[in-house]
Amino acid sequence: MAATALLAGACGGDDDAALVVYSGRGEELVGPLFERFQEQTGVQLDVRYGDSADLALLIGEEGDRTPADVFYSQSPGAVAFLAERDLLGSLSDETLGSVDAALRSPDGEWVGVTGRQRVLVYNADEVDATGLPASIDDLTDPEYRGRVAVAPGNGSFQDFVTAMRQTRGDEATEEWLAGMAANDSPNYAKNSAIVDAVARGEVLMGLVNHYYNYRALAEDGDLPSRNHLFEDGDLGAVILPSTASVVAGSERAEDAETLIRFLLSSDGQSYFAEETFEYPLAGGVEPRAELPPLSGQELPEYDLGRLSDLRRTVELIRESGLEQ
Amino acid sequence: MRHALVLMVAALFAAPFVYLLGRNLGEPGQFIASLADAGLAGSLGRTLLLGATVAAGATVIGTAAAWVVARTDVPARTALAVLLALPLVIPSFIGAFALIAAFATGGLLERLLAPLGVGSLPSVQGFWAAAAVLVLLTYPFVYLPVAARLRGLPADLEESSRTLGAGAAATFGRVVLPQLRASMIAGALLVFLYTISDFGAVQLLRYDTMTRSIYADRLFDTTSSFALGLVLATVALAAVAVERRVARRERRDTRREVRPLVVRLGRCRAAVATATWALVALALAAPVAVLGWWAARGLSEGRARTGSAIADPSSLAGPAANTALVSVAAAVVAVAVVLPVAYASARRRERLADAANGVIVGGFALPGLVIALALVFWALEAPGPAAALYQTLPLLVLAYVLNFGALSLGSAQVAVRGVPGSLDDAARTLGAGRLRRLVTVEAPLIAPGVAAGAGLVLLSAMKELPATLLLAPPGFTTLATRVWSASEDSFFADASIAALLLISLSAVLTWALVIRPARSMLGSDL
Numbered sequence: 068m069a070a071t072a073l074l075a076g077a078c079g080g081d082d083d084a085a086l087v088v089y090s091g092r093g094e095e096l097v098g099p100l101f102e103r104f105q106e107q108t109g110v111q112l113d114v115r116y117g118d119s120a121d122l123a124l125l126i127g128e129e130g131d132r133t134p135a136d137v138f139y140s141q142s143p144g145a146v147a148f149l150a151e152r153d154l155l156g157s158l159s160d161e162t163l164g165s166v167d168a169a170l171r172s173p174d175g176e177w178v179g180v181t182g183r184q185r186v187l188v189y190n191a192d193e194v195d196a197t198g199l200p201a202s203i204d205d206l207t208d209p210e211y212r213g214r215v216a217v218a219p220g221n222g223s224f225q226d227f228v229t230a231m232r233q234t235r236g237d238e239a240t241e242e243w244l245a246g247m248a249a250n251d252s253p254n255y256a257k258n259s260a261i262v263d264a265v266a267r268g269e270v271l272m273g274l275v276n277h278y279y280n281y282r283a284l285a286e287d288g289d290l291p292s293r294n295h296l297f298e299d300g301d302l303g304a305v306i307l308p309s310t311a312s313v314v315a316g317s318e319r320a321e322d323a324e325t326l327i328r329f330l331l332s333s334d335g336q337s338y339f340a341e342e343t344f345e346y347p348l349a350g351g352v353e354p355r356a357e358l359p360p361l362s363g364q365e366l367p368e369y370d371l372g373r374l375s376d377l378r379r380t381v382e383l384i385r386e387s388g389l390e391q
Numbered sequence: 392m393r394h395a396l397v398l399m400v401a402a403l404f405a406a407p408f409v410y411l412l413g414r415n416l417g418e419p420g421q422f423i424a425s426l427a428d429a430g431l432a433g434s435l436g437r438t439l440l441l442g443a444t445v446a447a448g449a450t451v452i453g454t455a456a457a458w459v460v461a462r463t464d465v466p467a468r469t470a471l472a473v474l475l476a477l478p479l480v481i482p483s484f485i486g487a488f489a490l491i492a493a494f495a496t497g498g499l500l501e502r503l504l505a506p507l508g509v510g511s512l513p514s515v516q517g518f519w520a521a522a523a524v525l526v527l528l529t530y531p532f533v534y535l536p537v538a539a540r541l542r543g544l545p546a547d548l549e550e551s552s553r554t555l556g557a558g559a560a561a562t563f564g565r566v567v568l569p570q571l572r573a574s575m576i577a578g579a580l581l582v583f584l585y586t587i588s589d590f591g592a593v594q595l596l597r598y599d600t601m602t603r604s605i606y607a608d609r610l611f612d613t614t615s616s617f618a619l620g621l622v623l624a625t626v627a628l629a630a631v632a633v634e635r636r637v638a639r640r641e642r643r644d645t646r647r648e649v650r651p652l653v654v655r656l657g658r659c660r661a662a663v664a665t666a667t668w669a670l671v672a673l674a675l676a677a678p679v680a681v682l683g684w685w686a687a688r689g690l691s692e693g694r695a696r697t698g699s700a701i702a703d704p705s706s707l708a709g710p711a712a713n714t715a716l717v718s719v720a721a722a723v724v725a726v727a728v729v730l731p732v733a734y735a736s737a738r739r740r741e742r743l744a745d746a747a748n749g750v751i752v753g754g755f756a757l758p759g760l761v762i763a764l765a766l767v768f769w770a771l772e773a774p775g776p777a778a779a780l781y782q783t784l785p786l787l788v789l790a791y792v793l794n795f796g797a798l799s800l801g802s803a804q805v806a807v808r809g810v811p812g813s814l815d816d817a818a819r820t821l822g823a824g825r826l827r828r829l830v831t832v833e834a835p836l837i838a839p840g841v842a843a844g845a846g847l848v849l850l851s852a853m854k855e856l857p858a859t860l861l862l863a864p865p866g867f868t869t870l871a872t873r874v875w876s877a878s879e880d881s882f883f884a885d886a887s888i889a890a891l892l893l894i895s896l897s898a899v900l901t902w903a904l905v906i907r908p909a910r911s912m913l914g915s916d917l
Contacts, residue, residue, distance in 0.1 A: 087865060093876030094868065095699065095885055113865035116876055120610050121760060125861050127613075128767045134782065148610045220607050256594045259881045260488075267497030269514045282881040286689045378611045391597075 091119025179308025182346030203303030207246025216273030244387035401747035410765035425618035453533025480897035484591030533578030539843035577801035627756030689884020721791035733803035755797035759857030799844030806840025
């Protein structure tokens with residue numbers, strides 16, 4: 068078998084080489100789906116797993132010599148870094164058209180694969196569920212002083228603030244951030260750390276992506292952490308996409324799109340819904356029963372893929388004093 | 392010939408520094424602007440404060456632990472000798488997470504203490520939390536080389552001191568400590584450099600150092616990240632230069648067939664044993680208990696995802712083999728590469744050897760991300776055949792060597808310095824050639840020190856993350872990358888199982904490759 072592989076390696080042209088995927092989403096999360104793709108299509112994948120931001124820096128350093136064909140990112144921020152350097156190709160209209168316009172790049176450089184909703188995670192042992200806030204704007208009230216954890220350095224929080232800026236403008240956003248800062252909102256490094264702290268009772272509530280708590284509960288059903296969804300249309304309930312892109316100059320652009328379309332197929336989307344607790348965005352697949360359905364919700368359009376925009380967001384967060 | 396060799400090694404280790412310099416020269420205005428930024432002074436100050444605090448704490452704890460296992464009749468010395476080295480293999484991102492889960496509000500300890508009426512424990516964050524966690528994860532950088540040094544020290548001076556009526560404490564302070572000084576300072580330097588380049592612990596415990604800023608800015612303000620990287624590199628090189636000045640040379644000769652002195656602890660035996668086991672409990676047992684708890688919790692909930700470590704434990708066999716392969720390769724290559732520099736720099740003060748020492752040791756303070764990007768750059772820029780190394784294991788091993796070569800250099804220098812010149816002269820007089828003298832006279836004498844250094848490289852390479860993720864061939868996963876990706880996605884049972892396997896594997900490798908050879912080499916009972 069080794070000899071066959073060697074022979075194939077020696078004789079095969081570029082067509083036989085594997086499609087190279089840089090995946091900012093973990094092997095535990097998407098590995099089985101990539102396996103299924105290889106079985107179904109016969110297209111071999113070489114997957115490099117890593118942090119989305121680090122992989123974007125890697126493609127940036129590799130430039131036009133990058134072996135990557137597909138970049139699958141945890142969030143639009145890393146994509147923005149590559150888009151600014153013209154390192155991403157364009158996706159076909161067919162691929163782009165399979166998801167809502169709000170969850171794909173206006174320039175065709177990325178398409179949303181799954182949705183992560185922003186929620187308020189709270190400790191059900193300590194907090195009365197009936198008195199939970201309806202809107203993100205309630206959180207600047209004195210009654211929430213010191214009670215709502217945030218992760219100001221985290222990409223998802225930053226994306227949420229970018230969405231706020233695009234809806235309300237910088238001034239209103241600065242006001243909200245200042246209100247949260249004045250409320251001494253405790254800081255954490257990332258979503259999972261907030262869910263963990265809420266479950267331990269260190270802090271009562273926190274702003275996170277929805278699926279972390281479902282995964283925590285899947286490992287320990289006794290945890291008192293629960294998700295609370297802000298009311299329909301509230302900025303606090305914004306949907307953030309994980310994204311897929313074709314890398315500029317890929318010689319396998321066609322296979323690359325085939326993979327992306329597979330991720331968006333009902334097969335791929337069902338996998339995400341069932342296994343990762345995320346919102347499916349295409350293929351007519353419904354989210355898991357625990358999740359409130361997305362269909363029927365009007366999705367506002369945000370452009371989270373511009374680096375200059377994200378840079379300004381980071382500045383505003385730092386100037387607000389929210390980061391302690 | 393020897394000069395050429397040292398020059399080549401120095402050039403190799405200088406590559407990441409040259410890359411950083413080049414990245415900053417591209418935009419000199421931006422670099423100066425970053426330096427002038429009001430935030431830099433504060434960030435630099437916090438970084439130095441944390442580095443110095445952790446170095447001091449780790450030096451005290453590491454030296455004490457080394458003395459206990461190498462010089463006393465504390466029970467279960469061999470077990471302690473291995474266990475005390477292991478916290479080094481716990482990646483700081485998972486170590487910090489586990490220690491938070493163990494000791495913070497609502498954590499494991501609080502639950503255990505609740506029946507005793509103990510209330511809520513405070514949250515674990517900020518400067519002191521980061522310092523404490525980092526001390527627990529880094530004291531082996533001092534412990535391993537100091538223990539190796541102690542094992543190689545002849546006991547006659549200590550025996551004379553005791554015979555003349557000095558107590559154990561006085562003997563330790565007046566006789567032992569001065570002989571350990573160089574090993575301690577070298578270890579402290581490593582702890583300092585590790586701390587200033589750490590991201591995992593300071594991120595989770597929320598203490599804002601330069602490395603944390605490098606990571607926070609890397610996408611949105613890449614130039615500022617590179618500027619901070621250069622400042623960090625400068626701090627590292629300065630620290631190395633300071634260490635070279637303050638570490639007085641040890642001229643005490645190492646001998647073979649050392650009869651080690653065993654200090655009878657007498658009435659203090661129980662207290663010393665308790666303190667040493669308490670250190671093992673805090674630094675190793677607590678994180679391992681949390682990992683075990685997470686693993687058991689996930690197993691009993693039993694929602695076995697496809698491809699999860701719970702559903703298919705054999706899926707970790709490949710990553711385990713990969714981990715052993717690359718870390719052993721890194722340890723062997725690192726030792727081979729730094730030995731010429733150890734020889735050149737140990738006996739004489741040469742400018743070239745000093746420079747080589749600087750870039751090798753300084754490389755330990757470069758964040759893995761910087762080393763990885765530098766090697767991407769050099770491999771892709773390299774002419775012809777070298778470019779074929781890109782995304783292959785040799786390049787990954789090279790990244791480990793550049794990052795961790797420092798860990799093998801310090802103990803190699805101490806070991807080389809310990810070879811008595813008279814022995815070498817005698818062998819030469821008897822007509823032994825250079826190679827024969829090296830193999831029969833010097834190798835047995837320097838082996839324990841070199842093995843200790845190799846052990847440090849091994850343990851560090853086993854848990855390395857950023858360079859492994861970016862430079863390994865696609866599909867090549869290690870236990871550390873599995874721990875990271877599972878924990879990143881909040882699959883804590885999977886992360887814990889992989890982490891426990893990583894710790895077990897490191898225990899086996901430390902025992903087989905570091906402790907056992909050192910023991911048989913010295914013929915000691917440890």
